[in-house]
Amino acid sequence: MLKVLPVLLLLAVWIYAFVECLNTPERDVRKLPKVAWILIILLFTPLGPVAWFLAGRPRRNAPYGAVRSEERRWVAPDDNPNFLKSLDERDGGPGPDEGPAPRDAGPEDPPPAR
Structure with a gap:
């Protein structure tokens, strides 16, 4: 056997x-x-x-269902618009087109230059 x-x-x-x-x-x-x-x-x-x-x-475990080598490109999270959008939706912050949230002046901020 x-x-x-x-x-x-x-x-x-x-x-x-x-x-x-x-x-x-x-x-x-x-x-x-x-x-x-x-x-x-x-x-x-x-x-x-x-x-x-x-x-x-x-390859069955290719990211995002990609099969070909040109489709298997890794994208950093800060370059991935879907990831950034999901962060904004989760945090309730501004969208990617709205720019950064306004910042309040605090005691640690230097006075404006003249």
């Missing part, structure tokens, strides 16, 4: 990679065309499925 287990495991990984590659839309496949990935999975059985999982399959 232990001699058959690695063969069954390899067969399961190969079938999973092949079916997943067939079901992946052409626009989501990375690095190579989909037909090339199918041939790699079929012809290079031990390494083909591993190459598909590492380099060809679309």
Whole structure:
């Protein structure tokens, strides 16, 4: 039984990679065309499925649902208008077009220059 287990495991990984590659839309496949990935999975059985999982399959955990590399750009919170808007709504402060809130002059402020 232990001699058959690695063969069954390899067969399961190969079938999973092949079916997943067939079901992946052409626009989501990375690095190579989909037909090339199918041939790699079929012809290079031990390494083909591993190459598909590492380099060809679309990333599922990409931010904001992005799949392509140009869509996976990280945006700092102070550059993200949706984040700034959510802060203003939460705090009840001015919107992004209203400018900063007016500040009252206090004892620590220097007198105006003349």
